[in-house]
Amino acid sequence: MRVLGLSSGTSADGIDVAAADLTLDGDLVRLRPLGHRTVPYSAPLHEELRSALPPGTTTMETVCRLDTGIGQAFAAAAREAVADLAGGHADLVASHGQTLFHWADGASVHGTLQLGQPAWTAEATGLPVVSDLRTADVAAGGQGAPLAALLDTLLLNGRGVPAAALNIGGIANATVVPTSGEPAAFDTGPGNALMDAAVRRATGGRSGFDLDGRLAAEGRVDAALLDRLLADPYYRLAPPKSTGLELFGPAYLEEALHEHGPVETPDLLATLVELTARTVADALASRAVAEVHVSGGGARNPVLTRRLAELLRPARLSPAEDLGLDGDAKEAYLFALLGFFTWHGLPGALPSCTGARRATPAGRLTPGSGPLRLPEPAATVPRRLEVTDPAQEPAPAPDG
Numbered sequence: 001m002r003v004l005g006l007s008s009g010t011s012a013d014g015i016d017v018a019a020a021d022l023t024l025d026g027d028l029v030r031l032r033p034l035g036h037r038t039v040p041y042s043a044p045l046h047e048e049l050r051s052a053l054p055p056g057t058t059t060m061e062t063v064c065r066l067d068t069g070i071g072q073a074f075a076a077a078a079r080e081a082v083a084d085l086a087g088g089h090a091d092l093v094a095s096h097g098q099t100l101f102h103w104a105d106g107a108s109v110h111g112t113l114q115l116g117q118p119a120w121t122a123e124a125t126g127l128p129v130v131s132d133l134r135t136a137d138v139a140a141g142g143q144g145a146p147l148a149a150l151l152d153t154l155l156l157n158g159r160g161v162p163a164a165a166l167n168i169g170g171i172a173n174a175t176v177v178p179t180s181g182e183p184a185a186f187d188t189g190p191g192n193a194l195m196d197a198a199v200r201r202a203t204g205g206r207s208g209f210d211l212d213g214r215l216a217a218e219g220r221v222d223a224a225l226l227d228r229l230l231a232d233p234y235y236r237l238a239p240p241k242s243t244g245l246e247l248f249g250p251a252y253l254e255e256a257l258h259e260h261g262p263v264e265t266p267d268l269l270a271t272l273v274e275l276t277a278r279t280v281a282d283a284l285a286s287r288a289v290a291e292v293h294v295s296g297g298g299a300r301n302p303v304l305t306r307r308l309a310e311l312l313r314p315a316r317l318s319p320a321e322d323l324g325l326d327g328d329a330k331e332a333y334l335f336a337l338l339g340f341f342t343w344h345g346l347p348g349a350l351p352s353c354t355g356a357r358r359a360t361p362a363g364r365l366t367p368g369s370g371p372l373r374l375p376e377p378a379a380t381v382p383r384r385l386e387v388t389d390p391a392q393e394p395a396p397a398p399d400g
Contacts, residue, residue, distance in 0.1 A: 001343065002034075002089060004081050004127075005336030006074055007096040008116075010170025010193060010245060011297065012049050013208070014040040015077045018332035019085035022340045027383045029154060031337065033390050035085040036329035039077040045069045052100060054244070055251035063100070063115070070098050071117035075124035082125055093121055094130045094339025094363070096331075102145070102244040107237050109143045111135075118366040126369035130339035133363040137349040142356030145242035146173035149185035149353035150341070151334040153177055154385035155323050161290035165320070167330070168192060168298025171244055172280055175353065176287045184287075185353035186239035189232075189279040190248040191298050195272045197250040202265040213303030216273045219266030228260055229275050235282065240355035273304050281311035295320035295327030324387030337385075338362050345377030 005018045018036035022029060041049065049066060052058040074095055082090050097116030103109060118131035134144035152165035152175035165175045172191035177183045195216070196209050210216055234243060257263065263271070276298065284292065292315050298304050299319060309317040320327035338348045341362065348362025365372060 001091040001340060002086055003336040003340050004078055004086065004090055004093045005096075005332040005334065005339065006078060006081075006093065006121075007331050007335050008070070008098040009331065010099070010191075011196060011208070012041075012046070012053065012098060014038045015074060016329065016332040017077050017081045017085070018329045018336060019081055019090065020333055020336045022337065024344065024378055024382065027380050029337070029340075029382045029385045030388050031333065031385060032388045033325065033329070033333065034087075035390075036326060036332055037081070037085070038328075039073070039080075041073060045073060049098065054101065054246045054249050066098075066100070067115045067117050068120075070115050071120035074116045074118075075120035078121045078127075079124045082127075090125070090127055092130065092339055092343055093118075093125060093127050094133070094335045094342075095121055096133055096335045097131060099244065102242065102246060104143075104243055104246065106233075107241055109138050109145075109242060112138055112144045122366045122368045128368045128372055129366040130342045130363040131366065133335065133338055133348065136360040136362060137354050137356050140356040140358055140360050142349060142351065142354030143240050143242040144349075144354065146175065146185045146187060146353070147338065147349060147362070148173060148331065148334055149175045149183060149350050150348055151330070151337055151385065152185070153183045153350060153353075154382060155325075155387075156183075156293075157384050159291070162288055164284055164287065164289045164292045164315075165323075166280060166292050166294045168276070168280075168294065168296040168304070169331075170196070171248065172276060172296075172298065173242075174280065174284060176284070176289060178287075182352035183350060184239055185350070186283065187242045188283040189234060189243065189276070190272075191276055191296065192301075193245060193248050194253050194275070195269055197253045198265065198268050198272060201250070201253070209297070210269055210301070213269075213273065213301040215266050216269035216301075216303045219264065219268070219270030221274045222260075222263055222267050222271045225256065225260045225263060225268075226271050226274055226278075229256060229271075230278065235279055240353060270303075273301070273307060277304060277307040277311055280308060284312065284315070289315050291316045291318060293318055293320045293323055295330045299327055344375060346381060
């Protein structure tokens with residue numbers, strides 16, 4: 001199948017789109033990347049979205065407007081990707097939408113809300129759409145996160161050493177695949193969220209991130225502020241666990257600075273870099289991993305990656321590209337894979353990673369221009385993923 005994956009992460013910078021050919025062959029999935037891009041939101045939609053994210057308050061009218069506006073933006077991105085990335089043909093779209101709220105209470109998640117009505121994409125492309133990819137896992141008692149565990153586990157299985165995949169978006173999450181036993185996955189805490197909030201605070205919203213960690217490189221860690229931040233109870237929760245801007249958002253940073261007192265921007269950013277690096281390293285310390293493959297926006301911050309490499313030793317820190325996928329596109333390919341799994345009746349979340357009572361297929365299906373014709377459910381749950389050369393033609397799918 002040729003599948004489009006679309007997502008918009010915690011930072012809400014824009015829509016990540018990727019196209020892939022996916023083939024099932026027994027316990028192996030072959031993924032042939034066809035290309036990816038990021039489509040920015042329009043300025044008015046981005047401003048309205050940012051204002052509604054925690055800790056902002058909103059109205060049901062705004063929720064409806066956002067659900068429609070994000071849905072239309074995803075639809076336009078999908079329509080263009082079918083033409084430009086998928087060569088004019090695709091079979092399925094998997095759309096994560098934009099998380100507006102993740103209702104976590106300590107170690108429990110009670111609900112999760114992703115906006116971006118899939119009917120707009122189905123209408124614009126004529127293709128069936130898999131969406132609402134987290135809620136089934138939450139209903140089964142899971143966290144609904146990190147969904148990246150599916151792709152990470154398939155990529156890391158069989159490497160011969162305990163390995164981890166680390167994604168540093170607004171929130172940082174890790175998947176740990178041991179050489180024996182079940183994988184584990186969890187949000188480690190803030191990735192870029194607090195750093196980005198600090199930059200927006202310092203620039204009056206004119207900039208949303210510290211390019212190449214330049215400001216952080218000029219600062220010094222404020223030990224007292226760091227200790228105060230590291231004392232947050234979230235870090236002592238046992239996995240599975242997940243979090244979001246509902247906890248680690250701009251209001252969290254303002255409260256910490258109100259209690260601590262003013263901090264110069266470079267020192268604040270140096271401290272927040274250390275917080276992210278320290279909490280990731282602490283979360284992985286007991287896992288005895290030999291290699292950590294990093295992706296996400298934080299992977300492009302050299303100050304953060306240098307500090308992570310120091311704290312994670314003797315584990316080796318390497319880019320996600322070493323596993324065959326562009327780190328900037330990894331989440332979009334993840335959602336393409338999740339949609340492909342749902343289409344074939346396969347579970348999209350791993351109970352050992354999310355805490356769910358059982359493994360559930362992810363999402364709900366919106367028909368395209370024609371009736372839905374699902375294949376027979378796959379007889380074997382895949383255990384491995386092979387990323388193939390984009391220049392190669394996809395292998396024909398096995399019968400059935």
